[in-house]
Amino acid sequence: MSEQYKFMLEEKKIPKAWYNINADMPVPPAPVLHPGTMQPVTPDFLSVLFPMSLIMQEISQERWIEIPEPVREIYKLWRPTPMYRAVRLEKALGTPAHIYYKYEGVSPVGSHKPNTAVPQAFFNKEAGTKALTTETGAGQWGSALAMACNFFGLDLEIYMVKVSYHQKPYRRVIMENFGAQVYASPSDRTQFGKKVLAEHPDSPGSLGIAISEAVEVAATSGGSKKYSLGSVLGHVLMHQTVIGIEALEQMEMAGEYPDIVIGCAGGGSNFAGFAYPFVHQNLTNGKKARIIAVEPASCPSLTKGKYTFDYGDAAAMAPIVKMHTLGHTFIPPGIHAGGLRYHGMAPSVSALVDHGDVEAQAVNQLETFEAAVRFSRSEGIIPAPESAHAIRVAINEALKCKQTGEKKVIAFNLSGHGHFDMMAFEQYHHGRLTDFEYPAAEINEAMTHLPKVVV
Numbered sequence: 276m277s278e279q280y281k282f283m284l285e286e287k288k289i290p291k292a293w294y295n296i297n298a299d300m301p302v303p304p305a306p307v308l309h310p311g312t313m314q315p316v317t318p319d320f321l322s323v324l325f326p327m328s329l330i331m332q333e334i335s336q337e338r339w340i341e342i343p344e345p346v347r348e349i350y351k352l353w354r355p356t357p358m359y360r361a362v363r364l365e366k367a368l369g370t371p372a373h374i375y376y377k378y379e380g381v382s383p384v385g386s387h388k389p390n391t392a393v394p395q396a397f398f399n400k401e402a403g404t405k406a407l408t409t410e411t412g413a414g415q416w417g418s419a420l421a422m423a424c425n426f427f428g429l430d431l432e433i434y435m436v437k438v439s440y441h442q443k444p445y446r447r448v449i450m451e452n453f454g455a456q457v458y459a460s461p462s463d464r465t466q467f468g469k470k471v472l473a474e475h476p477d478s479p480g481s482l483g484i485a486i487s488e489a490v491e492v493a494a495t496s497g498g499s500k501k502y503s504l505g506s507v508l509g510h511v512l513m514h515q516t517v518i519g520i521e522a523l524e525q526m527e528m529a530g531e532y533p534d535i536v537i538g539c540a541g542g543g544s545n546f547a548g549f550a551y552p553f554v555h556q557n558l559t560n561g562k563k564a565r566i567i568a569v570e571p572a573s574c575p576s577l578t579k580g581k582y583t584f585d586y587g588d589a590a591a592m593a594p595i596v597k598m599h600t601l602g603h604t605f606i607p608p609g610i611h612a613g614g615l616r617y618h619g620m621a622p623s624v625s626a627l628v629d630h631g632d633v634e635a636q637a638v639n640q641l642e643t644f645e646a647a648v649r650f651s652r653s654e655g656i657i658p659a660p661e662s663a664h665a666i667r668v669a670i671n672e673a674l675k676c677k678q679t680g681e682k683k684v685i686a687f688n689l690s691g692h693g694h695f696d697m698m699a700f701e702q703y704h705h706g707r708l709t710d711f712e713y714p715a716a717e718i719n720e721a722m723t724h725l726p727k728v729v730v
């Protein structure tokens with residue numbers, strides 16, 4: 276029998292509303308605290324950085340939030356995205372399992388990130404914002420926001436983690452093509468960047484440091500610039516749920532429902548975007564899919580971090596949230612999955628892991644690249660090193676099915692392609708890529724700098 280390989284939705288099937296998991300959280304979220312007073316933040320404080328419409332989305336308890344028509348119009352450039360059944364990978368593994376993946380690498384910049392970049396630029400434009408600041412790790416977020424700002428006529432200043440700025444120079448050029456200004460972080464353009472450089476002239480940078488720089492520029496701009504974040508926050512995760520809403524419908528087309536749902540997790544946005552609509556089914560519709568978030572073993576916030584209050588950024592200027600954290604001063608090793616090098620995790624993902632609704636696993640760099648190469652040899656797509664973390668666990672689960680003979684349905688999110696990660700793949704093929712030891716000493720040290728919150 277010949278199998279169907281891909282499941283496509285018509286353009287009119289682009290979702291009309293985002294799914295807001297706040298409405299269904301089994302445990303109420305902890306309050307977001309002001310970094311100075313350590314008291315719950317007011318919308319006023321947040322409005323220095325964000326337009327009120329996004330702040331209202333952040334705290335909304337409505338289950339469905341309408342997607343504005345101008346945003347759906349731009350979504351049409353790449354949405355709905357395809358869902359594939361990895362028939363050739365199943366055969367290569369010799370597994371009775373069925374493996375499905377949702378492919379977000381078909382967006383113009385090659386990842387899921389534009390799903391939130393476009394609405395963030397839209398809501399800022401609507402609120403009268405003229406310019407945005409942001410950080411970027413591997414450059415995926417920066418290129419997505421640069422594209423979105425260009426569509427809406429907003430200026431954009433980007434702080435790019437230094438190690439990626441040098442490893443992935445072409446991502447910077449993409450951002451510049453869209454008219455953005457890109458600086459390697461730590462930079463000498465901010466007080467915090469100067470402080471880091473004075474203490475560690477060779478600092479490779481980190482997402483936490485780059486966030487601090489972008490936040491500082493917006494917060495000290497006298498209102499002329501707002502700040503935009505590519506992950507972690509509730510509204511960002513919510514914008515990404517177009518992925519899982521489409522995937523639910525595509526699984527229905529395939530006539531199957533996943534037993535296992537998998538996504539890689541850096542700040543948690545592509546994981547949540549893909550998985551939350553399935554979590555919704557678990558929480559409210561009697562479904563029992565296992566939901567797995569996968570992180571790098573060298574930056575294991577969910578599997579080894581503490582579920583506690585910590586700052587969102589390295590400089591302790593961003594709000595304090597309750598999340599799984601390795602300590603805001605922790606600088607993760609320079610693995611190639613730059614988008615997964617963040618000390619914390621989205622509060623809702625953290626709460627769901629803590630409550631047992633979501634499982635977390637950590638995988639090493641070498642086994643991740645092995646999975647990436649194996650996947651491309653069957654499916655033809657070269658995955659981003661970040662996405663390959665999800666592939667690793669999907670393959671592990673499929674191989675378990677081979678042992679037990681179980682015919683499980685496994686679905687994962689392929690968050691982006693790896694066309695700008697060729698240096699990493701080259702190093703892998705030449706045996707020059709290594710695993711990083713779990714950086715226990717650095718993490719233990721960082722954990723001594725947690726804010727002393729009294730709740």
Ligand SMILES: *Cc1c(COP(=O)(O)O)cnc(C)c1O
Pocket residue numbers: 386387388415416505506507539540541542543544545546614615659661662690691692
């Ligand atoms: C940024 C990025 C990630 C990690 O970010 P999340 O917010 O955890 O999704 C994963 N995959 C790709 C391709 C990315 O660009």
